[in-house]
Amino acid sequence: MNIIDIINRTKNKKELSEEEIRWLIENYTSGIIPDYQMSSWLMAVCLNGLTERETLCLTLAMRDSGEILDLSGINGVTVDKHSTGGVGDKTSLIIAPVASACGVYVPKMSGRGLGHTGGTIDKLESISGYRTEIPFSEFIDIVNRTGFSIISQSGRLCPADKKIYSLRNATGTVESIPLICASIMSKKLALNADCILLDVKYGSGAFMKTYEDAVKLAGLMESIGGKAGKKCRAVVTDMNIPLGNNIGNALELSEAVEILQGKCRNNLYDLSMQLTAEMLNLAGKGSVEECRHMAENAITTGKAYDIFKETVSLHGGNLKLPEAKYKYEVRAVHDMKITGIDSQEIGMVSLLLGAGRISKDDPIDFTAGIVMNCTLGDCISVDDTIMTLYSSEISDFSETAYRAVKALKFCRI
Numbered sequence: 254m255n256i257i258d259i260i261n262r263t264k265n266k267k268e269l270s271e272e273e274i275r276w277l278i279e280n281y282t283s284g285i286i287p288d289y290q291m292s293s294w295l296m297a298v299c300l301n302g303l304t305e306r307e308t309l310c311l312t313l314a315m316r317d318s319g320e321i322l323d324l325s326g327i328n329g330v331t332v333d334k335h336s337t338g339g340v341g342d343k344t345s346l347i348i349a350p351v352a353s354a355c356g357v358y359v360p361k362m363s364g365r366g367l368g369h370t371g372g373t374i375d376k377l378e379s380i381s382g383y384r385t386e387i388p389f390s391e392f393i394d395i396v397n398r399t400g401f402s403i404i405s406q407s408g409r410l411c412p413a414d415k416k417i418y419s420l421r422n423a424t425g426t427v428e429s430i431p432l433i434c435a436s437i438m439s440k441k442l443a444l445n446a447d448c449i450l451l452d453v454k455y456g457s458g459a460f461m462k463t464y465e466d467a468v469k470l471a472g473l474m475e476s477i478g479g480k481a482g483k484k485c486r487a488v489v490t491d492m493n494i495p496l497g498n499n500i501g502n503a504l505e506l507s508e509a510v511e512i513l514q515g516k517c518r519n520n521l522y523d524l525s526m527q528l529t530a531e532m533l534n535l536a537g538k539g540s541v542e543e544c545r546h547m548a549e550n551a552i553t554t555g556k557a558y559d560i561f562k563e564t565v566s567l568h569g570g571n572l573k574l575p576e577a578k579y580k581y582e583v584r585a586v587h588d589m590k591i592t593g594i595d596s597q598e599i600g601m602v603s604l605l606l607g608a609g610r611i612s613k614d615d616p617i618d619f620t621a622g623i624v625m626n627c628t629l630g631d632c633i634s635v636d637d638t639i640m641t642l643y644s645s646e647i648s649d650f651s652e653t654a655y656r657a658v659k660a661l662k663f664c665r666i
């Protein structure tokens with residue numbers, strides 16, 4: 254086999270065999286195929302796509318490039334959830350304890366934020382003492398004791414994806430449905446839970462800007478998961494406005510806690526209940542309606558919050574969250590109705606306040622972010638606070654406040 258033939262086949266829309274795809278992934282991961290040739294193949298995929306059979310072969314080859322977790326030490330059905338990323342998306346922090354309270358096990362590995370989207374691991378690290386890197390045996394032990402544990406993605410899982418994803422970022426080859434599918438599904442299959450729920454987002458704050466592309470990606474991932482022997486379901490959800498009111502690590506953690514305490518019912522609560530119900534249904538716990546009822550009960554009885562507190566404590570965390578040194582209230586200059594929120598821009602403002610990173614090793618300010626006081630359709634009176642900006646690094650809010658206001662669409666009333 255040779256790399257030029259492989260590039261040419263994809264360039265000429267000829268299907269690759271399983272052997273060719275495995276050869277390509279193995280030789281790229283081990284450093285035999287150089288970045289420039291892999292980039293060329295990735296660009297051919299971006300332009301011409303892959304067949305579903307090729308996408309399955311690529312996903313399995315990437316999964317097999319590293320370790321596949323052995324979850325047999327967990328005492329029951331395991332479920333995993335993945336979101337394609339958004340602004341204010343802290344659903345994992347809610348879903349994992351709620352699903353655990355309903356009798357399934359959630360062993361979860363998550364990532365850090367990059368660009369305008371946040372990452373669950375950064376949110377958890379805003380809890381002082383919370384250990385996101387623990388030995389595998391301790392991870393399994395915590396899952397068995399409380400029902401869930403969330404740690405950072407092991408470097409031993411899918412080394413092929415790690416290498417390919419950073420090459421895609423540097424070569425303009427991120428936006429390809431088969432490549433996104435293989436990247437996400439290889440990691441999910443390596444984690445190896447029995448059931449996988451995928452939350453595929455569309456809209457201004459999401460990877461997939463249109464509903465149609467999100468539906469295509471969802472259908473492909475669901476099919477690949479099924480063919481790889483998992484119970485797998487993908488739901489398509491709206492990311493046109495931020496999820497919940499808080500954006501930024503400690504701020505998001507505190508909103509997740511409020512939801513678990515039953516104090517807050519917003520779009521974040523609704524989505525978390527919907528996704529948990531789908532996960533429980535996938536795990537055979539009842540109809541989606543029955544499962545939603547169980548999930549809501551886990552909140553009202555306080556069981557999910559108790560599980561959350563116990564898990565945080567087993568990870569060494571102390572739930573007293575850090576607070577920002579500086580804050581700035583953005584106020585309405587006239588009576589208005591909110592007609593749109595550009596989530597991506599809100600995510601960027603949060604990043605500029607210090608909550609996110611532009612490149613992967615940038616430090617972050619856990620206290621930074623935004624609390625929105627309004628959502629789509631709300632009417633606001635002059636001088637009301639529209640949103641509050643927080644930071645411990647930046648005390649001059651002129652640029653961020655300007656951009657935050659520009660991220661809103663409104664009409665005067």
Ligand code: URA
Nearest residue numbers: 418432433434436437
């Ligand atoms: N998330 C991933 O893990 N991979 C992609 O390709 C896109 C989003």
